[in-house]
Amino acid sequence: MIELLASTLRLSTPLIFAAMGGFLCERSGVATICLEGVLLTSAWAAATVTYFSHNPYLGVLAAVMIGTLTMSLHAFLSVKAKSDQIISGVAVNLLAAGITPILTKLLFSSPTNTQTIPMAERLNSSVLIVMAFVFPFLIHFLTYRTGWGLRLLACGDGPEALKTSGISPKSFRFVALALGGAIVSFGGAYLSIAHASQFTRDMTAGRGFIALTALIFGKWRPLPAFLTCLFFGLTDALQIQLQSHPILGNSFPIQALQIFPYLVTLFVLVGFIGRATPPRAINQPEQ
Amino acid sequence: MPNNSQELFSFNQITKRFGSIVANQEVTFAVEKGTIHGVVGENGAGKSTIMKILYGMYTPDSGTLRFKGEAKEISDPETAISLGIGMVHQHFMLVPTLTVWENIILGKEPSLWTLNKKEILGKLEELKTSYDFQLDLEAKVETLTVGQQQQVEILKLLYREADILILDEPTAVLTPQETDSLFEKLKKLKEDQKTIVVITHKLKEILSLTDFVTVMRQGKAIETLPTQSLNETTLAEKIIGRKRIPLSNVETGAVQKPILAAENISLSTQQGTLLDRISFTIHRGEIVGLAGIEGNGQQELIEILANVRRDYQGSVLFDSKDPMQFSTYDLRQQGFSLIPPDRHQEGVILSFSLAENSILGHHREKNVSKGPLLSETKVDELAARLIHSFDVRPNDTQLPLSALSGGNQQKLVVARETSRPVSFLLAAHPTRGIDIGATDFIHQHFLQLKANGAGILLVSSELDEILKLSDRILVIYQGAIVAEVEKEKATESQLGLWMTSGGKVCP
Amino acid sequence: MSLGDLKKNFLGPVMAILISALVTSLILISLGESPEILWEAFTSTFFTSFGMGYTLYYTTPLILTGLSVALCFHAGLFNIGAEGQLHLGAAGIVAASFLFPQLPWYLAIPLGIVISFLSGGLWGLIAGFLKAKRGSHEVIVTILLNFIGITFVNYLILYPFKNTLVQNPETHEISKSFFLPPLSALTGYFGSEIFRTTPVNVTLFLSLIAAVSCHYFLFNTTKGYELRTLGQNPKVAKFNGIALAPNLILVFFLSGGLAGLVGVNEVMGFSHKLIEGFSPQYGFTGIAVALMARNSPLGVILAALLFGSIHNGAREIEFLSERITKEISIVMEAFLIILIAGHRYFLTTFVRIFKRGSRD
Numbered sequence A: 001m002i003e004l005l006a007s008t009l010r011l012s013t014p015l016i017f018a019a020m021g022g023f024l025c026e027r028s029g030v031a032t033i034c035l036e037g038v039l040l041t042s043a044w045a046a047a048t049v050t051y052f053s054h055n056p057y058l059g060v061l062a063a064v065m066i067g068t069l070t071m072s073l074h075a076f077l078s079v080k081a082k083s084d085q086i087i088s089g090v091a092v093n094l095l096a097a098g099i100t101p102i103l104t105k106l107l108f109s110s111p112t113n114t115q116t117i118p119m120a121e122r123l124n125s126s127v128l129i130v131m132a133f134v135f136p137f138l139i140h141f142l143t144y145r146t147g148w149g150l151r152l153l154a155c156g157d158g159p160e161a162l163k164t165s166g167i168s169p170k171s172f173r174f175v176a177l178a179l180g181g182a183i184v185s186f187g188g189a190y191l192s193i194a195h196a197s198q199f200t201r202d203m204t205a206g207r208g209f210i211a212l213t214a215l216i217f218g219k220w221r222p223l224p225a226f227l228t229c230l231f232f233g234l235t236d237a238l239q240i241q242l243q244s245h246p247i248l249g250n251s252f253p254i255q256a257l258q259i260f261p262y263l264v265t266l267f268v269l270v271g272f273i274g275r276a277t278p279p280r281a282i283n284q285p286e287q
Numbered sequence B: 001m002p003n004n005s006q007e008l009f010s011f012n013q014i015t016k017r018f019g020s021i022v023a024n025q026e027v028t029f030a031v032e033k034g035t036i037h038g039v040v041g042e043n044g045a046g047k048s049t050i051m052k053i054l055y056g057m058y059t060p061d062s063g064t065l066r067f068k069g070e071a072k073e074i075s076d077p078e079t080a081i082s083l084g085i086g087m088v089h090q091h092f093m094l095v096p097t098l099t100v101w102e103n104i105i106l107g108k109e110p111s112l113w114t115l116n117k118k119e120i121l122g123k124l125e126e127l128k129t130s131y132d133f134q135l136d137l138e139a140k141v142e143t144l145t146v147g148q149q150q151q152v153e154i155l156k157l158l159y160r161e162a163d164i165l166i167l168d169e170p171t172a173v174l175t176p177q178e179t180d181s182l183f184e185k186l187k188k189l190k191e192d193q194k195t196i197v198v199i200t201h202k203l204k205e206i207l208s209l210t211d212f213v214t215v216m217r218q219g220k221a222i223e224t225l226p227t228q229s230l231n232e233t234t235l236a237e238k239i240i241g242r243k244r245i246p247l248s249n250v251e252t253g254a255v256q257k258p259i260l261a262a263e264n265i266s267l268s269t270q271q272g273t274l275l276d277r278i279s280f281t282i283h284r285g286e287i288v289g290l291a292g293i294e295g296n297g298q299q300e301l302i303e304i305l306a307n308v309r310r311d312y313q314g315s316v317l318f319d320s321k322d323p324m325q326f327s328t329y330d331l332r333q334q335g336f337s338l339i340p341p342d343r344h345q346e347g348v349i350l351s352f353s354l355a356e357n358s359i360l361g362h363h364r365e366k367n368v369s370k371g372p373l374l375s376e377t378k379v380d381e382l383a384a385r386l387i388h389s390f391d392v393r394p395n396d397t398q399l400p401l402s403a404l405s406g407g408n409q410q411k412l413v414v415a416r417e418t419s420r421p422v423s424f425l426l427a428a429h430p431t432r433g434i435d436i437g438a439t440d441f442i443h444q445h446f447l448q449l450k451a452n453g454a455g456i457l458l459v460s461s462e463l464d465e466i467l468k469l470s471d472r473i474l475v476i477y478q479g480a481i482v483a484e485v486e487k488e489k490a491t492e493s494q495l496g497l498w499m500t501s502g503g504k505v506c507p
Numbered sequence C: 001m002s003l004g005d006l007k008k009n010f011l012g013p014v015m016a017i018l019i020s021a022l023v024t025s026l027i028l029i030s031l032g033e034s035p036e037i038l039w040e041a042f043t044s045t046f047f048t049s050f051g052m053g054y055t056l057y058y059t060t061p062l063i064l065t066g067l068s069v070a071l072c073f074h075a076g077l078f079n080i081g082a083e084g085q086l087h088l089g090a091a092g093i094v095a096a097s098f099l100f101p102q103l104p105w106y107l108a109i110p111l112g113i114v115i116s117f118l119s120g121g122l123w124g125l126i127a128g129f130l131k132a133k134r135g136s137h138e139v140i141v142t143i144l145l146n147f148i149g150i151t152f153v154n155y156l157i158l159y160p161f162k163n164t165l166v167q168n169p170e171t172h173e174i175s176k177s178f179f180l181p182p183l184s185a186l187t188g189y190f191g192s193e194i195f196r197t198t199p200v201n202v203t204l205f206l207s208l209i210a211a212v213s214c215h216y217f218l219f220n221t222t223k224g225y226e227l228r229t230l231g232q233n234p235k236v237a238k239f240n241g242i243a244l245a246p247n248l249i250l251v252f253f254l255s256g257g258l259a260g261l262v263g264v265n266e267v268m269g270f271s272h273k274l275i276e277g278f279s280p281q282y283g284f285t286g287i288a289v290a291l292m293a294r295n296s297p298l299g300v301i302l303a304a305l306l307f308g309s310i311h312n313g314a315r316e317i318e319f320l321s322e323r324i325t326k327e328i329s330i331v332m333e334a335f336l337i338i339l340i341a342g343h344r345y346f347l348t349t350f351v352r353i354f355k356r357g358s359r360d
Helices: A002-027 A035-053 A056-080 A085-108 A125-145 A147-157 A159-164 A169-195 A207-217 A222-243 A254-273 B047-054 B077-082 B100-105 B117-130 B146-159 B176-191 B203-209 B232-240 B298-305 B328-333 B343-347 B376-390 B406-418 B436-451 B463-469 B492-501 C003-030 C036-047 C049-074 C082-099 C105-134 C138-158 C183-189 C203-220 C222-232 C234-239 C245-260 C262-268 C282-292 C297-320 C328-341 C343-359
Strands: B007-018 B021-032 B036-040 B062-067 B070-072 B085-088 B164-168 B195-200 B212-217 B220-226 B258-269 B272-283 B287-291 B313-318 B336-339 B424-428 B455-460 B472-477 B480-486
Touching: A002 A035, A002 A125, A002 A147, A002 A169, A002 A207, A002 A222, A035 A056, A035 A085, A035 A169, A035 A207, A056 A085, A056 A169, A085 C282, A085 C328, A125 A147, A125 A169, A125 A222, A147 A159, A147 A169, A159 A169, A169 A207, A207 A222, A207 A254, A207 C138, A222 A254, A254 C105, A254 C138, B007 B047, B021 B047, B021 B062, B021 B195, B021 B212, B036 B047, B036 B176, B036 B203, B047 B085, B047 B164, B047 B195, B077 B085, B085 B146, B100 B117, B100 B146, B117 B146, B146 B176, B176 B195, B176 B203, B176 B492, B195 B203, B203 B232, B212 B232, B232 B436, B258 B298, B258 B455, B272 B298, B272 B313, B272 B455, B272 B480, B287 B436, B287 B463, B287 B492, B298 B424, B298 B455, B328 B336, B336 B406, B343 B406, B343 C234, B376 B406, B406 B436, B424 B436, B436 B455, B436 B463, B455 B463, B463 B492, B472 B492, B480 B492, C003 C036, C003 C328, C003 C343, C036 C049, C036 C297, C049 C082, C049 C183, C049 C203, C049 C222, C049 C245, C049 C262, C049 C282, C049 C297, C082 C105, C082 C138, C082 C245, C082 C262, C082 C282, C105 C138, C105 C245, C105 C262, C203 C222, C203 C262, C203 C297, C222 C234, C222 C245, C245 C262, C282 C297, C282 C328, C297 C328, C328 C343
Parallel strands: B021 B220, B036 B195, B036 B212, B085 B164, B164 B195, B287 B455, B287 B472, B336 B424, B424 B455
Antiparallel strands: B007 B021, B007 B062, B062 B070, B212 B220, B258 B272, B258 B313, B472 B480
């Protein structure tokens, strides 16, 4: 039981970071389906830099830099180049999925994993887990109690109002996405150097999309999204526990258990959300 | 021309192009300090553009701006705001999900970090009462009426200590009463030495509110005159550049059979009672006007009558048949034509060609299709015919509709909906935002349809239009019909009263 | 087609290709490989019979997934689920073959084609249904369905359908009556050696027919007109007699079905069984294909050819180089998407830089 709880905390952490980062991005009016890609690149950066530098904190730094860069590519495409935001997100995801194996093969001679990092050099999960639990409240405060947060809400729900008040929504979105990308990167770093001990190809396994679903289910508010992430973490924890259960673990093929979290996500999305209203200005490029 | 020593700002030979369209051509006029100055003209005359140049939203291609005696370049709204210039746009620039106070301080927050709500509210209350505005600062903007939202916009400007207020089509969405209230406030602001520029196409308001008028036509500033020197006729003639052709009246025959009968139509949703036991009958050969401020149930009623919406109580009879037995598409085939209230969101596809737009809602008819197949040549032929009969310009069937002016787009819609046998026409806000030329054309066409035996329900918030065309007038207020009056007995002020209070206030 | 039209439709894509090639060369150089490899790979994919055969084999499914995505785009929808839909389509063929192994070929082949269309179509229909009834965003739904669908098909491959006689994760072979001949058989009939030992098969013709049919459907039928109107503005559609829900479901069914036909190319036309991981991201590449072709069904044919050759070329590169993996094609695709999606901006920026440069 305790094990389940601990497992839930561990498995929700990357989701929470992704959802909080995604919150800032989407609330500024930019549809962000590339949380997956940002998680992937930041995870890769963390693992690679930690391996070579033997220092997990440098790894986290690298993750944040690379993750922010990745999200900024999406920002550039969507905001500056006025590309359709969904397509831009798909492109970033593809780029991340394609470039990480190539770089991995280059540096480690195998395209699928980086070299494992010894126990001593891995990141302490507890620090990140605590961060993950504090961030939602920080984000809530930032959004609903500060002047900057007011501008964020205006950027997503009424960018024309922001513009005529003398603030460029374009510039604001660049900042929001950079910040959001940085937050997501913590999730990526957690995945590869705290939770695991290496980067594996496609290791994010859809977590970015699950985080996005949590955000939508939470109606684009940080605290409900946070709770939803916990729920998804619980589902994942259950699935893993079942796999090693003496009886139940053997009566289902592994695929059935693997499907379980995605199926639950789908049910949540479909069954309980229905028509959720995103920030008004999402996916509407600046005129 | 106004006395130069009083001049606050002026435009000098300002020219602005958007692609191949010349929005402003060598526009020159001056505005005096402490006056209310009207800029008047038809849609597309360039009045919004020139004022947006003052507000820094556009930069002129050539010409200069003079501000307080010096040449100035205003390259962005921030600069304009710092000079004390503020603008209230035609379509409000408010964030609907935020509150009044949040919208007011947006962009000029006392701090980017923590906000002291109490302090802010205190300051805003002071500002509010000093100008006699009545607003709940903590209300979410989306819950406010249009008139109240406009007040928020004006408060925004005052919070930033604007001395020059530019209002773009301020009364387009207001009731007569709200308009009076706005004018009172504007006059008070003028007494406070503020300068106000009003962009509008409404003649009556120019005459009652402004001190000076600049008439614009096709991108040029034609004249600037003191308002006292004009009356409605002379002003209208200057705006269109020629004398208006009066409507040739068509004989009103005896009232014929009923074509559309609504009985006790009611609609209740989570948002409340939207429609309350609406009943009326329209006969062939008559035009019935439904007057009302937008948002009093017209949209829902239109959707119900046109078979787009089916979740109501009560009954509708179209030509003695129940329209619910038909699909939305098939109802059209029965002779029911619809000019939808919002052309861009309901009537046309801007990116489609003229040809493709001319079959919208009629795309399965035999003259263009054979079973599931659609014939491009036949569609083209139909489009050419419609364009010709309604003089739609430019007349290239392959052009995207977005290349046409609003008036021409609407002409195509009217052509499309009335070029097949029509027994009933539901025309919703048919001339909204359209230039006078196209408006007159469409009005004349409606009279012709009436003479040919069609019944028309004209839904509009323009009292002029209602009074000009209707045989009978109904007024809708908060989802119910609150008045029905024959054309001869109707007056504008009475109608305005019904539209704004349901007749519950004694005149 | 006037010069202006040509410029509009081809300038963007051609520039995008050139720039992508340039960028890829730069990447190759920075990773220590000579860009000559790129040229070698390119020539071999197009100018040898062996290379062209493989290129066409990859082009076939890309036409289908490209059409699948493009069709949805016309209706204003994002179909990211082609990957899952094509897996279901392939699985459907295997199931049909195991259920009816004794059918003669003139019944088996149509059955296989129909079943693959139906299986993919039904999987796609789920997304359409959920959007119509619950308003769920089809991007996330289709992505989730990808995970679910692919995992489910993997289960089928590894358990009930598994070929227990071999180590590989694959099913038993399907019955011979379901086999489709390779193109080399056709060309061999005329005495030519072309395309020998390559997997390109007659499904290529099926995909070409599908492309032409899509074009005709979208622009010359009333239903196609309705879907396009819906895609431009659902509210206008509603007001003019075009219902939302049935059309959503229809278009996702058709899209899913088109993607499902990929199974025909793979299972009936080439490997004659279902292998785990047989699809090198055909579904996602289909998105790039549709984008490149600006959703024109006929343009999809050309775009699919381009991406097919990129994919083939990437395998060549992996073969020729020790350091680069075949994922280089994914990177190139991503760049192509980026360039196409932002093409208006990139073009105007280049023109501006060009002008400024030439003025000085």
